[in-house]
Amino acid sequence: MTDKIESIVGSIKAGFSAGEYKFRGEISLLVKPEQIVEVCQVLKDEHNFQQLTEQTAVDYWPEQKPRFHIVYKLRSLDDNLIIGLRVPLNGNAPTLPTIEGVFKNANWFERELWGMFGIHIEGHSDLRRIVTPYDWEGHPLRKDYPLGYEEVQYSFNFDEIDLRKPYAKE
Amino acid sequence: MGIEQKVGDMGVVTTSLEHVVNWSRTRAMWPMLFGLACCAIEMMSAQAANYDMSRFGMELMRASPRQSDLMIVAGRVSKKMAPVLRRLYDQMPAPKWVISMGDCASCGGIFNNYAIVPGVDEVVPVDVYIAGCPPRPESLIHGVVTLYEKVYGEKITDWA
Numbered sequence: 001m002t003d004k005i006e007s008i009v010g011s012i013k014a015g016f017s018a019g020e021y022k023f024r025g026e027i028s029l030l031v032k033p034e035q036i037v038e039v040c041q042v043l044k045d046e047h048n049f050q051q052l053t054e055q056t057a058v059d060y061w062p063e064q065k066p067r068f069h070i071v072y073k074l075r076s077l078d079d080n081l082i083i084g085l086r087v088p089l090n091g092n093a094p095t096l097p098t099i100e101g102v103f104k105n106a107n108w109f110e111r112e113l114w115g116m117f118g119i120h121i122e123g124h125s126d127l128r129r130i131v132t133p134y135d136w137e138g139h140p141l142r143k144d145y146p147l148g149y150e151e152v153q154y155s156f157n158f159d160e161i162d163l164r165k166p167y168a169k170e
Numbered sequence: 171m172g173i174e175q176k177v178g179d180m181g182v183v184t185t186s187l188e189h190v191v192n193w194s195r196t197r198a199m200w201p202m203l204f205g206l207a208c209c210a211i212e213m214m215s216a217q218a219a220n221y222d223m224s225r226f227g228m229e230l231m232r233a234s235p236r237q238s239d240l241m242i243v244a245g246r247v248s249k250k251m252a253p254v255l256r257r258l259y260d261q262m263p264a265p266k267w268v269i270s271m272g273d274c275a276s277c278g279g280i281f282n283n284y285a286i287v288p289g290v291d292e293v294v295p296v297d298v299y300i301a302g303c304p305p306r307p308e309s310l311i312h313g314v315v316t317l318y319e320k321v322y323g324e325k326i327t328d329w330a
Contacts, residue, residue, distance in 0.1 A: 140284060
């Protein structure tokens with residue numbers, strides 16, 4: 001098993017000069033955003049990775065400098081392999097080409113990336129918000145988005161909060 | 171009741187209009203299917219065979235708001251769902267009641283963030299709150315019986 005994935009990783013690294021990112025026995029390849037469509041196409045056609053199971057992002061603000069890492073996980077069902085791809089992306093006006101042409105289910109994943117992180121996807125057929133209401137402002141999963149707390153209503157401050165709470169009328 | 175002594179076995183009973191109307195409203199109150207999240211499973215199990223809610227008149231749950239009297243909001247209401255909830259409440263014909271089932275519908279539950287409405291009483295006026303995460307079917311039935319007691323207490327001056 002492991003030598004199969006090693007050979008695939010090796011060929012991608014050689015072909016696209018990608019970096020490597022290891023975590024607890026799983027290998028991820030660091031890819032540039034311009035190369036991602038080609039890498040996915042190569043993995044799907046030549047190495048038989050038929051399924052895109054994950055396409056999400058991680059926000060490392062303010063610790064690391066490329067603020068977003070877009071994480072893709074491709075799965076090969078015949079060979080029982082999972083390979084990860086990571087695309088580091090900057091914070092101001094992040095854009096990414098779409099891989100909708102390679103994997104159709106990237107459509108909703110990329111809509112979630114747009115709505116939750118503000119990563120604009122070029123070439124997407126229908127880029128709208130998917131999880132939040134359509135006219136929501138802000139991108140909730142970024143680290144600098146406020147949590148949206150409400151003051152908790154205990155028994156000692158029950159009456160004060162009761163006066164302020166917007167109860168529904170008939 | 172005075173007239174029964176004179177009439178005997180004729181099958182006539184005298185009572186007040188209030189009493190009859192309230193009694194008939196509680197005997198066949200049909201809830202609307204509004205199971206949003208985990209509390210919906212407890213609502214389903216309360217409707218099923220072991221804790222039967224048909225004993226209390228809730229023979230079936232209507233999916234259409236136009237044909238139901240009671241809205242059991244079971245589960246957390248997100249800010250995206252809140253206008254839909256209000257619209258369905260407005261589409262129900264009077265008389266209508268709302269039971270807020272579970273912690274998330276009553277007060278926001280364990281969620282305190284940007285996406286969940288903290289308590290469904292900010293969207294629709296609620297009659298009975300049921301606590302629990304999720305409340306057991308017996309708890310839901312207790313809430314329904316409490317609502318029936320509230321309906322019995324309604325006066326003719328409210329709805330006439």
